Amino acid sequence: MEQLQEMFGHKSRQARFEATKKYANARMTPGMHVRDHFIKMTNYFQEAELHGATIDEETQVGLILNRLAPSFLPFTTKYLLRILKYGMTQLMNELQMFEEMASANVFDLYNIHEEEEVPLVRKRKSTRKHDGESSQVPSAKKN
Structure with a gap:
């Protein structure tokens, strides 16, 4: 009986692999x-974890953040840049609050739109003069 328990009582590697x-x-x-x-x-x-895997809370939070929809990118960016450390309960609350704000279009107040591309470099205004005026620099007088 003990031999059977030893053979079938341990956590299966295959089951742990499938679960992860x-x-x-x-x-x-x-x-x-x-x-x-x-x-x-x-x-x-x-x-x-039932099949023997150990996943600490910080890793779980990271995995959840990593698998969010692209619409949560502002939240994930803020989390990473501010080096926040939420537990699972606080993360759930913050994500739900962010989702509610996004669905209520609160971000429109700040002119944040997912489909808009923000240019990294501003275009320079042309310094060229119009209406027939010369844009050349006057030459220095020769002595």
Whole structure:
């Protein structure tokens, strides 16, 4: 009986591999609520942990942020640039608040639009004179 328990009682590598593959390949689809994506990811983490994988909270937060829809790029950028450290509960609350603000078009107040491209370099105004005026620099007098 003990031999059978030793053979079948340990965590299967294949089951752990399949469970980790689920969260590694998961992506938030457009139109999906962030709460549903968050719950799906935490379920994948729990399944992987049941099969012997260990995933610390900081790694879980990073994986969730990495698999968000492109519309969450401003949130992810702010999180990374400010070197924030949210726990799972706080991350869920912040993501939901961001989603609500985005759906209420709060970002329009700040003229933030996803489809707009912001030029990195401003075009210089032409210094050329119009209406027949010469744009040449006067030459220096020779002595």
